[in-house]
Amino acid sequence: MLLKQIDLIRLAALSPSVHRFFPSEYGTDIKHSPSSAAEIVHQAKLQVRQVLESETNDQLEYTYVVTGPWADANYPAYLGPLIDSPELGSIDIKTRKAVLLGGFGDDGGWKGEKIGMTTTSDVGKFVVAALLHPKASRNRALLVNSFTVTPPEIMAEFQRQTNTSEKDWAIEFTSLEALKEIEKEFWSNKSKLAPIATLRRIWTEGGALPAALNNAAIGVVETDSLADAVKLAIETQLSKQSEKANDGRVFM
Numbered sequence: 001m002l003l004k005q006i007d008l009i010r011l012a013a014l015s016p017s018v019h020r021f022f023p024s025e026y027g028t029d030i031k032h033s034p035s036s037a038a039e040i041v042h043q044a045k046l047q048v049r050q051v052l053e054s055e056t057n058d059q060l061e062y063t064y065v066v067t068g069p070w071a072d073a074n075y076p077a078y079l080g081p082l083i084d085s086p087e088l089g090s091i092d093i094k095t096r097k098a099v100l101l102g103g104f105g106d107d108g109g110w111k112g113e114k115i116g117m118t119t120t121s122d123v124g125k126f127v128v129a130a131l132l133h134p135k136a137s138r139n140r141a142l143l144v145n146s147f148t149v150t151p152p153e154i155m156a157e158f159q160r161q162t163n164t165s166e167k168d169w170a171i172e173f174t175s176l177e178a179l180k181e182i183e184k185e186f187w188s189n190k191s192k193l194a195p196i197a198t199l200r201r202i203w204t205e206g207g208a209l210p211a212a213l214n215n216a217a218i219g220v221v222e223t224d225s226l227a228d229a230v231k232l233a234i235e236t237q238l239s240k241q242s243e244k245a246n247d248g249r250v251f252m
Contacts, residue, residue: 003048009051013055027067027069027070029066030045032210041195064140067144069199071117079230081095087174088196091155093234094238098155101179102174110151112176113150119224126215130218157230161227161231162234182197
């Protein structure tokens with residue numbers, strides 16, 4: 001689906017009335033590190049960027065809105081249950097079962113990286129802000145997010161809002177090393193969740209932790225909080241929206 005944008009880009013470049021193209025980024029930073037270019041899940045977006053940057057010249061400007069993973073509970077997003085493969089990370093308030101990606105070290109500190117996440121409402125806010133700040137957003141990737149957290153902080157907020165404690169939940173952990181092995185197995189078996197495994201491995205090893213945010217560059221000062229995202233996630237889970245079949249989004 002992402003590659004279908006290439007035809008749209010080429011058509012837009014021929015139109016005198018189209019001045020800016022926003023490709024479907026809205027997810028992981030595909031140039032977070034040198035290894036990002038080799039990730040299977042990044043290839044389509046890299047091809048789209050290549051066309052925008054090499055074929056359109058100054059005829060068509062572009063903006064990449066890079067939000068990190070969505071702070072959402074609709075399947076298969078990060079704040080919901082991943083019933084098919086909970087070992088990839090899952091929070092299920094109905095069963096009070098959770099699997100967190102990462103783990104605690106011998107010193108009691110969290111070993112995993114923080115994750116920069118964006119609520120769906122803030123995704124829209126950032127796009128509008130980029131349009132309202134055309135010079136600041138011209139021909140660049142905007143690294144933005146709503147908040148930055150660790151999985152234990154997310155879990156603590158779920159417990160706070162459901163009036164539960166850690167002892168009320170069955171909490172397990174998938175280490176980064178184990179996640180990498182699961183990812184390899186899923187790709188080998190051509191699992192439909194292989195892209196999800198890759199994305200969650202990327203996030204767990206720091207691929208959703210921007211060195212610097214561009215929120216202020218486009219005038220965004222206030223964003224949704226973790227509490228806001230968890231509140232909506234709980235409502236989503238209770239309304240059974242999170243159990244609907246995957247509609248094609250993989251929250252990349």
